[in-house]
Amino acid sequence: MWGWLGGKGKWLPSWAGDEPTRRAVEQRHRCVRSEEMKMRQARYPRNEDGLTPGQQVFADLYRAGPEKVRGNALACYRQAFPRAALSTAKVQSSRLLRNPGVAAYLQSKRQAAEAEADVKEVQVLKELAQVGFSDIRALFDGQGRLKPMDALPKHIAAAIAAVDVVVMKDEKKTAPLYVYKIKLWNKLDALEQLDKQLGMFKEQREVKVQGELSHLLEEISGAPLSTPMGRIALQQEQEKAAGEPAHGPKRHD
Known part of the structure; x- marks a missing residue:
C-alpha cells in the first residue's frame, strides 16, 4: 500500500x-x-x-x-x-x-606490439650495421692466414654471404690443397638501408640507438652515431663502398 x-x-x-x-x-x-x-x-x-x-x-x-x-x-x-x-x-x-576491462586489454596488447616492434627494429639495424661496417681484415690473423670459422668475430661472421671451398689435389702430393672463397654482403646496399632506417640524411629525424646496438656501432665506426663524427664515419664508409662521394646521384651526360 x-x-x-x-x-x-x-x-x-x-x-x-x-x-x-x-x-x-x-x-x-x-x-x-x-x-x-x-x-x-x-x-x-x-x-x-x-x-x-x-x-x-x-x-x-x-x-x-x-x-x-x-x-x-x-x-x-x-x-x-x-x-x-x-x-x-x-x-x-x-x-x-x-569499458575498463576492454580498454585495459587493448592497451596491454598495444604495448606488447610496440615492444616487439622495437626489438625487431633493433635487430634489423644491428644486422645492417654489421654488414655496412664490416672490415675484411677481421677474417685473417696477424700472419695473414684465414681464421677458423668458429674463431671469427660475430660482426664479421654476420657479414658473410657465402663460403665456397675448392679442393685441389695433386697426385704427387699426399695432402690436398683447400682454397676458400668468401663472399661478403654488399656494403653499399647495407649502408644505404641503414641510412634509410635511421633517417640520418634524407629524413633528418632523430633516432635514439641504445644498448647493444649503440656499443656495436661505436666499436665498428669508432664514434657514436649520435655525434657528428659518427655520422661522418658512416658517410665515409658509404663513399669508400661506392668509390665516389655519397652526396647525390651520379650525373650521366
Whole structure:
C-alpha cells in the first residue's frame, strides 16, 4: 500500500517510515541483485583478462581484425553481437570501447606490439650495421692466414654471404690443397638501408640507438652515431663502398 509521506514530499510505501522494515526490504533487494549478478556471471563467464566471450571477440576484432572492421567499433560490435539492433549497436559499441576491462586489454596488447616492434627494429639495424661496417681484415690473423670459422668475430661472421671451398689435389702430393672463397654482403646496399632506417640524411629525424646496438656501432665506426663524427664515419664508409662521394646521384651526360 502506498501513501503520501509528508516529511519526504513523495509517494512511498506505507512501511517506508518503519526503519526495521525498510532495512529488511533493502537487504532483500541486495540479495536479489547479488543473485542476479551471479546468474549473469555464470551465463557470461569471464576469462583471465576479465572479459566476456563477446567482449573478447569485440576487442580482438578492433585491434587485429580484418581491414574492413579493424578500428571500427560499430562494425566490430555488430560482428561480436550479430543479434543486436543497429540502434543498440551504435550506442553500445562506443560504450564497450570505454569499458575498463576492454580498454585495459587493448592497451596491454598495444604495448606488447610496440615492444616487439622495437626489438625487431633493433635487430634489423644491428644486422645492417654489421654488414655496412664490416672490415675484411677481421677474417685473417696477424700472419695473414684465414681464421677458423668458429674463431671469427660475430660482426664479421654476420657479414658473410657465402663460403665456397675448392679442393685441389695433386697426385704427387699426399695432402690436398683447400682454397676458400668468401663472399661478403654488399656494403653499399647495407649502408644505404641503414641510412634509410635511421633517417640520418634524407629524413633528418632523430633516432635514439641504445644498448647493444649503440656499443656495436661505436666499436665498428669508432664514434657514436649520435655525434657528428659518427655520422661522418658512416658517410665515409658509404663513399669508400661506392668509390665516389655519397652526396647525390651520379650525373650521366
